[in-house]
Amino acid sequence: MRDEPIDPHARIVVIGAGQAGFTACTKLRDLGHQGPITLIGEEAHPPYQRPPLSKGYLLGEITEDRLYFRPLSFYEERSIDLRLSSIASAIDRDRKVVALADGNVIAYDRLILTTGARPRTLPATIGGNLDGVFCVRNLADINAMAERFLEGRRVLIVGGGYIGLEAAAVSAKLGLRVTVIEAALRILQRVACPETAAYFRALHDEKGVTLLEGAALEALEGDDGHVRSARLVGGSVVPVDFVIAGVGVVPNVELAEAAGLTIDNGIAVDETCRTSDPDIYAAGDCASFPWRTGRIRLESVGNAIEQAEAVARSLTGTISHYDAKPWFWSDQYDVKLQIAGLSAGYDNVATRVGSAGGMSYWYYRGKELLAVDAMNEPRVYMVAKRLIEAGRSPSAAVVSDPATELKALLS
Amino acid sequence: MPKISVVAKDGTVFEIQAEPGTSVMENAVRNSVPGIEAECGGACACATCHVYVDEAWQEKVGLPGPIEADMLDFAYDVRPASRLSCQIKVADGLDGLVVLVPERQS
Structure with a gap:
């Protein structure tokens, strides 16, 4: 499939400065796009890698600057207008502008949505807003919890998926007392077979992690606003010093939805990564795309890179059909x-x-x-x-x- | 700081002052050397940061570890000098190191 290339001087705006947003911008430049490229990111840090957050970075093996894809000077050199600490508040598809929360407005000829996903949080009604309850997504999340990782501390990890198990592995390695609770009958229920789950259960058992399966959280309890214990359905109580929630993510579709784009378990795109508006594309964790006979959304670095590159190729008129080749990895011990x-x-x-x-x-x-x-x-x-x-x-x-x-x- | 050279496939030489302890891959990526994809960011999980170590440096750089060797086995155009650049740590003893980027990664 071949698309009409856009005018090489067209204005491209990218919302979301994670892996997909970063890749889309650099690939557009690599493919010779000369027009203005604006990359809008909510966080204060230059775009960075997320996978090490729950692995080497949490372990203290890598410093923050080594997570950055490129130094800040790179964006200037490649004429990528990187807007950090900047929140896109609305897309006006008729006027083809993006409104920022600070009142600025940026015009686009083509818009790329790489808004990612955010962690599902534990509801405030069950103590999810207590001090000492963390999730694993951003540098800020990890930086906030890092000081709690002291030998002998008791950490409760809610959710036995890969993020939860990686956090458990890091915690155990650092000498914390670790309990993982999984509401489903076994860990990794949504993503892996019983055999893989058994393999990781045995691994964590061997490292002294307490894994409770079929164990649903009823509520977190605290005093002075700080979490102190977790009460499980059935009545047992687990004393804790802090809590990490790894209970999945939800795609950030609100901006697209408010602009009237089609949403279907993510921002729906076609095989050329186009949304229901032909001037707007989407890639990465936020985008759902055709796969075999249905539609899927992938939460992975590999997909963020490949799909963002497909967007860049689509815009510059080279082959644009996105053929997903899903792959993932996890490091534990x-x-x-x-x-x-x-x-x-x-x-x-x-x-x-x-x-x-x-x-x-x-x-x-x-x-x-x-x-x-x-x-x-x-x-x-x-x-x-x-x-x-x-x-x-x-x-x-x-x-x-x-x-x-x-x-x-x-x- | 040790200086390393990464030779892109078109022959362009990227001379980089590299911090000891960082990987050759990280330095190549930060300096936008074309042809080093490094999708997994250095976890030895994807085999897209393959390089050839210049002959003069092979002994000092050493052989790949077992996981790396298995991954490399499936890289494109593997040679005895092949390494995954995410697994080569820069050290003072590698001042002057030269590595070459292969034709493609997979």
């Missing part, structure tokens, strides 16, 4: 989990035991390979990613056989 594909809809799982303590689980729907979780098995991950992208499905019997040379499956 000494385990690197790499995930290729999307497991949703699987009905059977094959197990491959690696030679050096690695393990992988292969998700199938019937005979179709959908996804693979690879724990300390980078070779498995790399092979699986290529197989899935090529639409190839070696049988469960073949992948489970330790004698199968995986690389041979690619030829």
Whole structure:
């Protein structure tokens, strides 16, 4: 598919200065766009990487400036007008302007929405607004909780998804006493098979983390406004020094919705990353896009980069069809989990035991390979990613056989 | 501060003053060296920061670790000098290091 390229001098405005917004701007310049590019970000920091926040940054292994994609001087050099601490308050599609909360107005010829997602918070009615309750999304969130990470402190992590488990791993490594509660019957229920959940449960058990599954939070309780304990449904009480909520994110669609754009589990875009307004595009965590027979929204760096690049290519008239190749990773203790594909809809799982303590689980729907979780098995991950992208499905019997040379499956 | 050189595929040499302890990948990315994608930001999870270490430096830089070696095995045009640049830490002993960016990452 080929779009008409825009005028190389067209004014492009990008709302949201995370991975997708940053990538869209730099890719537009790489592809030769000469017109003004404005990147609007709510935070005070230059655009930065989020994945290390719940991993190396929280552990204190990386400093803040090393999270920045580029130094501030980069934006000036590439003529990207970076507006930090700046909030877009409305999009006027008739006049083709973005209104900022500070009263300024920026005109656009094409608009790119990379507004991301925000963490779901615990409601104030159950103590979610007490001091000492944190979430994991922004640098400010991590900076606020960092001083609480002292040996012996008791942290409660609400939510046994990947963010919660990464926070648990960091906490345990730093010598905190860690409890994770998951309301569903098991951890990772929404994103992984029981086998992967069992693998991580055993890992966290071994590190001394208390994992409570089927354990729903009734309320957080405190005194002097500071959280002191958590009461679970059923009546048990867990004393805590602080709480981290990892209960998912919601896409930031309000600006798009108020402007009358179509919303469908995110800002709905077509295969060229266009919203229901042909002059407005969206990419990253905030955007839902066509995938196979349905529509999905991905919360991942890989998707933010690839989709934002697709927007830039679409605008500059090169090939624009966005072909998502979902992949994810998580670091917990000494385990690197790499995930290729999307497991949703699987009905059977094959197990491959690696030679050096690695393990992988292969998700199938019937005979179709959908996804693979690879724990300390980078070779498995790399092979699986290529197989899935090529639409190839070696049988469960073949992948489970330790004698199968995986690389041979690619030829 | 050690100076490192990253040679882009078109031959352009990027000479960078690099802080010890940072990775070669980080320095290349911050200086916008084309061809280093580094999608995972240095977690050794994606194999898109592949470089060739100049022959004179191979011994000093050393061999890839086990996870890195497995990832590299699937990179494009892998050679004995291949490393993932996110796993090469800058140190005073690497002052003068030269690495080359491959034709493409995957």
